[in-house]
Amino acid sequence: MTTFTIDLPYRTPPLTLNGGVPTSVPAMRAKARQIRSVRADAATLARHTNLPLKVAHATIQLHYAPSQTRHRDPINLTPTQKALVDGLRDYGxxxxxxxxxxxxLMPAIHPKTGTGVGRLWLTITTQEAEA
Structure with missing residues (x-):
């Protein structure tokens, strides 16, 4: 088993459960574009990190260290994690x-950063296929 950490290019989660479901066609298209962008980011970052291909199993968790101290619900980050996992699958x-x-794994929310800038990262633990 090998664990990889991938720093994400976001300061706040790009997708959350807050805000409801888009009801207009332009809002639905904007959300779909955002999801495609997060998926593409994950595939690109996986390639740059040289993640292995076709592993037997992966355990994936999104981590968020916000810039401010206030109550946050980890489950609200699941749309971001879902799009990232889809991008990792797209990568192979x-x-x-x-x-x-x-x-x-449920996304983890950490104490605020000391820099005043939020940070997101993924941890990916892979289990190679048996030879």
């Missing part, structure tokens, strides 16, 4: 993103 980390290949 795993064959599929169902429970046979991926364990999604």
């Amino acid at each position: 980390l795993v064959e599929d993103d169902d429970s046979r290949y991926v364990t999604d």
Whole structure:
């Protein structure tokens, strides 16, 4: 088993459960663009990190250290984690993103950063396929 840490290019989660479901066509298209962008970011970062391909299993967790101290619900970060996991599957980390290949851990919210700037990162623990 190997654990990788990937720093993400976001200061706040780009997708959350807050804000409700978009109801207009332009709002739905904007959200779809945002999801595609996060997926593409994950695939690009996986490539630059030289993550392995077609591992037997991966355990993935999103981490967020906000810039301010206030109450936050970890479950609100799941749309960001979902798009990132989809991007890792697009890259080829795993064959599929169902429970046979991926364990999604609840996102973790850490104490605020000392820099005043938020930070997000992924931890990915891979289990190689048996030879």
